[in-house]
Amino acid sequence: MAPYESDDSTTAAEADDLRAGRRKAARYVVPVAVVGVAAATIGLVPALADSGDPDLPKISAQQLIDKIAKSDVQQMSGTVKITTDLGLPDLGGLESSLTSGATKSGDGSSADPTSKLTELATGTHTLRVAADGPDRQKVSLLENAAEYSLIHNGKDVWGYDSQSNEVYHSTAPDNAAEQKKDDVPATPKDLTEDALKAVDDTTSVTVQGTAQVAGRDAYRLVIKPKQSGSTVGQITVAVDSKTGLPLKFTLTPASGGAAVIDAGFTQVSFAKPSASTFTFTPPKGAKVTEDSQTDHANGHFEGSLKGDDKTGKSDKDLGKGPDGLNVIGKGWTSIATFDTGGQGMPSGSEAGGQFGGFLDSLGDKVSGKFGSGTVFKTRLINALITDDGKVYVGAVSKDALVKAANAG
Structure with missing residues (x-):
């Protein structure tokens, strides 16, 4: 360092x-x-x-x-x-x-x-x-x-x-x-x-x-x-x-x-x-x-998971996501990624009601070699959720997330 x-x-x-x-x-x-x-x-x-x-x-x-x-x-x-x-x-x-x-x-x-x-x-x-x-x-x-x-x-x-x-x-x-x-x-x-x-x-x-x-x-x-x-x-x-x-x-x-x-x-x-x-x-x-x-x-949610999960996964496994957590890059531009093992976030029309409108207001539709997905933005953390359920998140720009997904 x-x-x-x-x-x-x-x-x-x-x-x-x-x-x-x-x-x-x-x-x-x-x-x-x-x-x-x-x-x-x-x-x-x-x-x-x-x-x-x-x-x-x-x-x-x-x-x-x-x-x-x-x-x-x-x-x-x-x-x-x-x-x-x-x-x-x-x-x-x-x-x-x-x-x-x-x-x-x-x-x-x-x-x-x-x-x-x-x-x-x-x-x-x-x-x-x-x-x-x-x-x-x-x-x-x-x-x-x-x-x-x-x-x-x-x-x-x-x-x-x-x-x-x-x-x-x-x-x-x-x-x-x-x-x-x-x-x-x-x-x-x-x-x-x-x-x-x-x-x-x-x-x-x-x-x-x-x-x-x-x-x-x-x-x-x-x-x-x-x-x-x-x-x-x-x-x-x-x-x-x-x-x-x-x-x-x-x-x-x-x-x-x-x-x-x-x-x-x-x-x-x-x-x-x-x-x-x-x-x-x-x-x-x-x-x-x-x-x-x-x-x-006290901020410890693991206890509620133990013994109740029918998949056989431990509480630590659940916290990491179905396919675990990987990190792309280094430092402040590193991106955490994992696979939910399921579908991506629904579109506003699919979600319906207030929640659908809320999703639309947060997300930008994007596409690339990875397929398509939605980038959800704040002024600090951005996250790309692909339509096939992969997640890329970091304190980086939308373009950086798309680039990481394409490389992934």
């Missing part, structure tokens, strides 16, 4: 340290890492305006990365904001109809955390967050006339939707702290660490000035593809100069314009939150739904 770039020339020793540091981390395929970053940011944190350029001691990219790695903030609270602009079309009534359909089918209640993800997929949202060690966290999504809260306190995980007065309850597994390491990233620190795992010789990492975020002095770490052809322009992380905690995460597209994801604290305190912050009792008259699958509550 090539050395990180910094404002100063990088020495050979620093380059060795950088290579060693990267080998210690689990490697992520770049498209998967970028998708994870996007999904995770949608799942928790926030957009914020930084201001000022504080005068801080000079620091190299490697030193700042080390500072992030050593950061161990256990107690904090604050207000966060997230602005997400993936370039998705207006869902209109589709989102609500899909959500209501899931509820009617008995999949859960409006207090189930998974039912809130679609709300965070676009637009600007404000959250309050608090943490006191690995066993106590709280995230509250502030809405117009209501509030949704997700509370983890010891063995209990509670979700509460004040608008519907519904409660969701599950039990955290005994090894929750260890399992959390494999979860989709849920904080600016997690997002930054996962972004750095994707760094190799196709990536430039530099320190570019300073900023003030939520009243805290911070360094600006910039992660940028060296390759052309990626939809990712750059990732900018504001890192707290004292604690090393990432305070803001911004992903901008190569196409320019507004950030795809702009996430960060607008207010933060590192004082110990009150114990009452994590105390929850279902309000009188609230409908309480107990989740019988603990793994589902």
Whole structure:
């Protein structure tokens, strides 16, 4: 891997340290890492305006990365904001109809955390967050006339939707702290660490000035593809100069314009939150739904697959797709591909109704040596699904997907 770039020339020793540091981390395929970053940011944190350029001691990219790695903030609270602009079309009534359909089918209640993800997929949202060690966290999504809260306190995980007065309850597994390491990233620190795992010789990492975020002095770490052809322009992380905690995460597209994801604290305190912050009792008259699958509550869906699949495939096999996952290319322009073993996505006329119109608004019909298919686009991730069920996905252009399919 090539050395990180910094404002100063990088020495050979620093380059060795950088290579060693990267080998210690689990490697992520770049498209998967970028998708994870996007999904995770949608799942928790926030957009914020930084201001000022504080005068801080000079620091190299490697030193700042080390500072992030050593950061161990256990107690904090604050207000966060997230602005997400993936370039998705207006869902209109589709989102609500899909959500209501899931509820009617008995999949859960409006207090189930998974039912809130679609709300965070676009637009600007404000959250309050608090943490006191690995066993106590709280995230509250502030809405117009209501509030949704997700509370983890010891063995209990509670979700509460004040608008519907519904409660969701599950039990955290005994090894929750260890399992959390494999979860989709849920904080600016997690997002930054996962972004750095994707760094190799196709990536430039530099320190570019300073900023003030939520009243805290911070360094600006910039992660940028060296390759052309990626939809990712750059990732900018504001890192707290004292604690090393990432305070803001911004992903901008190569196409320019507004950030795809702009996430960060607008207010933060590192004082110990009150114990009452994590105390929850279902309000009188609230409908309480107990989740019988603990793994589902904690982002681990494998448990629901074990023993129930009649094909004989393990949960790991199912996660890889029928014919497994292959990677074409390298770095930020790599493309993940797999075969669903079935038909491609239906056209709008075949799907019918709102869903058909939604598919048409997302997709572009394409053809080539591979046959024909549909490219589904966002400002970050594009995917080609061929009519015979092969999938090509990456943070690359439509033309790159078609080229990969033709070569495949």
